[in-house]
Amino acid sequence: MEEGSESITKDRGTVCVTGASGYLGSWLVKRLLERGYRVRGTVRDLENPAKTAHLLRLVGAKERLQLVKAGLLDERSFDAAFSGCEGVFHTASPVMFEADNPQAQVIEPAVTGTLNVLKACANNPTVHRVVMTSSTSTLRYPEIELSNQVLDESNWSSVELCTSLKHWYAVSKTLAEQAAWKFSEEKKYTFISIIPSTILGPILSSNIVTSAKDILAILKGDALVARRYLRMGYVHIDDVASAHILAYEKQEANGRYMCSAFDMADYELEEFLQNRYPNYKVPISIPRNIKPPFAGLSSIKIQKLGLQFKGLEEMFDDVVRSFTEIGVL
Ligand SMILES: NC(=O)c1ccc[n+]([C@@H]2O[C@H](COP(=O)([O-])OP(=O)(O)OC[C@H]3O[C@@H](n4cnc5c(N)ncnc54)[C@H](OP(=O)(O)O)[C@@H]3O)[C@@H](O)[C@H]2O)c1
Numbered sequence: 001m002e003e004g005s006e007s008i009t010k011d012r013g014t015v016c017v018t019g020a021s022g023y024l025g026s027w028l029v030k031r032l033l034e035r036g037y038r039v040r041g042t043v044r045d046l047e048n049p050a051k052t053a054h055l056l057r058l059v060g061a062k063e064r065l066q067l068v069k070a071g072l073l074d075e076r077s078f079d080a081a082f083s084g085c086e087g088v089f090h091t092a093s094p095v096m097f098e099a100d101n102p103q104a105q106v107i108e109p110a111v112t113g114t115l116n117v118l119k120a121c122a123n124n125p126t127v128h129r130v131v132m133t134s135s136t137s138t139l140r141y142p143e144i145e146l147s148n149q150v151l152d153e154s155n156w157s158s159v160e161l162c163t164s165l166k167h168w169y170a171v172s173k174t175l176a177e178q179a180a181w182k183f184s185e186e187k188k189y190t191f192i193s194i195i196p197s198t199i200l201g202p203i204l205s206s207n208i209v210t211s212a213k214d215i216l217a218i219l220k221g222d223a224l225v226a227r228r229y230l231r232m233g234y235v236h237i238d239d240v241a242s243a244h245i246l247a248y249e250k251q252e253a254n255g256r257y258m259c260s261a262f263d264m265a266d267y268e269l270e271e272f273l274q275n276r277y278p279n280y281k282v283p284i285s286i287p288r289n290i291k292p293p294f295a296g297l298s299s300i301k302i303q304k305l306g307l308q309f310k311g312l313e314e315m316f317d318d319v320v321r322s323f324t325e326i327g328v329l
Contacts, residue, residue: 010035010036011036011038012035012036012037013037013038013086013087014037014038014039014040014084014085014086015032015037015038015039015040015085015086015087015088015089015248016039016040016041016042016068016078016081016082016085016087016088016089017029017032017039017040017041017042017088017089017091018042018070018072018078018081018088018089018090018091018092018117019042019043019090019091019092019093020039020041020042020043020055020067020091021041021043021044021051021052021055021205022091022092022095022209023199023203023204023205023207023209023211023212023237024091024133024196024199024237024240024241025041025089025091025092026054026055026204026205027201027202027204027237027238027240027241028089028091028240028241028244028245029041029055029058029065030058030059030204030241031238031241031242031245032089032245033058033059033060033061033064033065034059034060035245037064038064038065038066039064039065039066040065040066040067040068040081040082040085041055041065041066041067041068042067042068042069042070042077042078042081042092043067043068043069043070044069044070044071045069046067046069050205050206050207051205051207052067054204054205055067055204068080068081072092072093072109072110072112072113072114072116072117073108073109073112073113073116074116075116075119076120077116078116078117078120078121079120079123079124081120082120082121082124082126082127083124084126085124085126085127086126086127086128086129087127087128087129087130087131087248088117088121088127088129088130088131089130089131089132089133089244089248090114090117090118090130090131090132090133091133092113092117093109093110093113093114093133093172093173093176094106094109094110094169094172095169095209095210095211096168096169096210097167097168097169097210099168102166102168102171102172106168106169106171106172107168107171107172107175109172110172110173110175110176111172111175111176111179113176114132114176114177114179114180115179115180115183117130118130118180118183118184118187118191119183121187121189122183122187122188122189127189128188128189128190129189129190129192129248130184130189130190130191130192131192131193131194131244131247131248132177132180132191132192132193132194133193133194133196133240133244134173134176134177134193134194134195134196134256135169135170135173135195135196136151136195136196136197136233136258136260136297137157137162137167137169137170137173137174138156138157138170138173138174138177138195139151139153139155139156139157139195139258140157140170140293140294141157141158141161141162141165141167141170142155142156142157142158142161143158143160143161148295149294149295150294150295150296150297150298151258151294151296151297151298152258152297152298152300152301153195153255153256153257153258153301156174156178157170157174159171159174159175162174177193180193181193190254192247192248192253192254192255192256192257193255193256193257194240194243194244194247194257194259194302195256195257195258195259195260196235196240196243196259196260197232197233197234197235197258197259197260197261197263197297198211198214198232198233198234198235199211199235199236199237199240200212200215200234200235200236200237200315200316200318200319201236201237201238201315201318201319202237202238202318202319202321202322203319203322203323203326206326208323208326208328212319212322212323215273215316215319215320216323216328216329218269218270218273218282218283219273219277219280219281219282219320219323219329220280220281220329221280221281221282221283222283223283223285224266224269224270224283224285224286230265230266230286230290230291230292230293231263231264231265231266231292231293231294232263232264232266232269233260233261233262233263233297234260234261234262234263234264234312234315235259235260235261235262235309235315236261236309236310236314236315236318237318238310239259239261239307239309239310240259242307243257243259243302243307246302246305246306246307247305250305250306252305253305255301257299257301257302257305258297258298258299258301258302259299259302259307260297260299261299261309261310261312261315262309262312263296263297265286265290265292266286266290266292267284267286267287267288267290270282270283270284270285270286271284272312272316273316276313276316276317277316277320280329
């Protein structure tokens with residue numbers, strides 16, 4: 001994407017980011033401010049500096065960032081946040097892999113929350129484009145046998161299969177994105193979804209999200225075997241932010257966009273981490289003869305839209321640097 005002072009000085013209008021205090025939301029707010037947007041960010045708790053201080057310190061925040069309180073299950077709370085906005089980036093969703101009450105803690109906020117956000121967009125006279133953050137968990141678990149298949153935007157996870165695996169996050173993201181597509185039919189706004197794989201890169205707040213926690217655990221010597229994803233995609237957080245902004249700014253953007261730079265079998269991840277960070281105690285726990293469930297993830301569509309992915313080393317070096325800066329590694 002174009003960078004530099006020209007992009008900072010140009011006024012690009014007002015957009016809203018839901019879940020602004022989150023890992024991705026924060027980075028997206030940073031990049032939008034740098035590009036000259038006026039940004040509304042929704043947060044659940046305006047009084048908690050752990051959720052807001054890093055946002056208020058961003059370049060341009062003093063002049064162009066406004067934080068607004070909104071909760072996914074508070075149906076009308078997005079009306080004020082979207083007032084006067086031309087675009088909405090919907091990143092807010094529970095990112096948790098274990099829950100005592102998955103329906104209430106994960107599925108309901110993701111699905112009903114997404115519909116609440118979209119209802120507010122539909123009722124708003126100025127919002128013309130909505131970019132939602134989905135997840136590769138919406139397509140990595142189809143009913144069909146995958147083994148040699150490269151997955152793309154045409155694939156969808158089976159909710160029945162994810163439920164039987166108790167993969168509540170995948171259930172929540174699949175149902176939320178499907179509900180979003182259905183609700184957005186024939187609405188006055190254009191709806192686009194970005195489908196990132198595991199997001200890594202710099203952490204702006206001190207909160208370490210689940211995706212980064214997995215890598216932290218391996219670097220601290222925990223065996224990966226408990227995870228059993230077997231093959232995963234990885235993408236730099238800056239590329240995910242760029243994908244959202246490209247989808248918003250490029251008129252021709254449409255539909256779903258996979259956003260995954262590399263995919264590795266879990267044993268390859270262990271070997272990569274062991275070679276790249278020899279000072280840490282990375283265990284080799286995955287046998288090489290375990291067959292990963294799918295052959296790869298195709299991000300050709302977002303690359304054709306103009307995204308150039310950062311390298312694998314940069315992605316991991318950036319998150320490892322954040323671990324040491326925060327003091328957890
Ligand atoms: N991290 C990854 O590897 C990854 C990969 C693919 C897709 N994604 C997607 O990216 C998006 C952002 O995730 P993230 O990685 O940045 O995780 P995160 O740091 O946990 O951010 C999630 C955000 O959602 C907000 N949220 C959760 N429940 C909410 C509720 N009931 N009402 C209002 N806000 C709520 C959180 O608010 P609080 O700050 O108040 O908790 C937070 O701002 C999510 O849609 C996630 O599914 C993430």
